[in-house]
Amino acid sequence: MKALAWHGKRDVRYDTVSDPILKEDTDAIIRVTTTAICGSDLHLYEVLGPFMAPGDILGHEPMGIVEEVGRGVTHIQPGDRVVVPFNIACGHCFMCDQHLYSQCETTQVHEHDCGAAIFGYSKLYGEVPGGQAEYLRVPQAQFGPIKVPEGPPDERFIYLADVLPTAWQAVQYADIPEEGSVAVLGLGPIGQMCARIAQTRGARVIGVDLVPERLEMARRNGVKTLDLNEHADIAKVIRDLTEGRGPDAVIDAVGMEAHGAPMGKMAQQMAGLLPDAVSEVLIKKAGMDRLSSLYTAIDAVRRGGTVSIIGVYGGQVDPLPMMTLFDKQVQIRMGQANVKRWIDDLMPLVMDDNDPLGIMDLATHVWPLEQGPKAYEIFQKKAEGAIKVLLQP
Secondary structure, eight states, rough: EEEEEEEEEEEOOOOOOOOOOOSSTTTTTEEEEEEEOOTTTTHHHHHHGGOOOEEOOOOSSOEEEEEEOOOOOOOOTTOEEEEOBOOOOOSHHHHTTTTTTTGOTTTTTGGGGGGGBBBTOOOTTTTOOOOOOSSSEEEETTTTTTEOOOOHHHHHGGGGGTTTHHHEEEEEHHHHOOTTTEEEESHHHHHHHHHHHHHHHEEEEEEEEEEEEHHHHEEEEEOOEGGGGGGGHHHHHHHTTTTTOOEEEEEEEOOOOOOOOOOHHHHHHHHHHSSSSHHHHHHHHHHSOOOHHHHHHHHHHOTTTTTESSSOOOOOOOOOOOOHHHHHEEEEOOOOOGGGGGGHHHHHHHHTTOTTTOOSSSOOOOEGGGGOOOOOHHHHTOTTSSSEEEEEO
């Protein structure tokens, strides 16, 4: 089969690889009909290369048609149309019983002290072949795949694999009071959906970014926007728009590769020049993240407010303004999305023909899988208006 494989920093190739096969009774094989490039895939493309191996198949946002199932899989069968959550979770361990599917004890990667395995996301998360491919082996398929109806286009459902539950959790964790306010930092796909979900729940939303196409997309979906390029002190501007106090919550949808953090960028680049064994330790144990977005969130949020972090961070000893956090009595919640926890909340919105979340206004590029290397390039460079790229084998 064909798949997108990692071969080095900024080197993704359209390769011929072995077809997946059932290995466990709880496996399934799906024929991928649509997959997507996630913003966190760019961390592999740019920063987290030391945890990758040449030939690793990328991608954790797939959907498709079930081709084959193991004997232990009964809730889906060949011919079913399914979305595959990026978490690989068993559904029955202690953590899954708490609906913390991103912490599944059955698939935790103990070697690297990480949570549940993730498709196509480095040896930190199990080195499981990913979904940017023609076919995908799905472990723990007795629980994971989400069955969806025939008829509507893939674009209606594909975001259930990651984007929608990730954004829903970010808003849930933000704990916005009724008719309260929230600032969303970063208007990539997750930030766009955070803003829209918060609006449907009655919040006043302020979106911040510096990419014109992202700002325009947010505006046409009713979001008040601020262009980071136009304001020297964006936190003050946000506070001024919220009676001088700051919003009730701030969602950091940017993460480790934020603009405006030259020292963090330099550290990431230097780590990338070191031998993998050395850079692995440096990335895991040192302060490697660009923290400008997180600092802005802490600065902007009102006293007693909540910072919800959904952008990915990786540095172990990143410096935090602990005195400010304590003095302002800021609450912080964060973590990988527990995808299946939020599906019952999201499915009615996804199935609504009025499209209350503007799902059909998110993908900017729908390309054949073979154009994946070019898609990674434009997405990483924020070129050609790329906000969300879908790929079809």
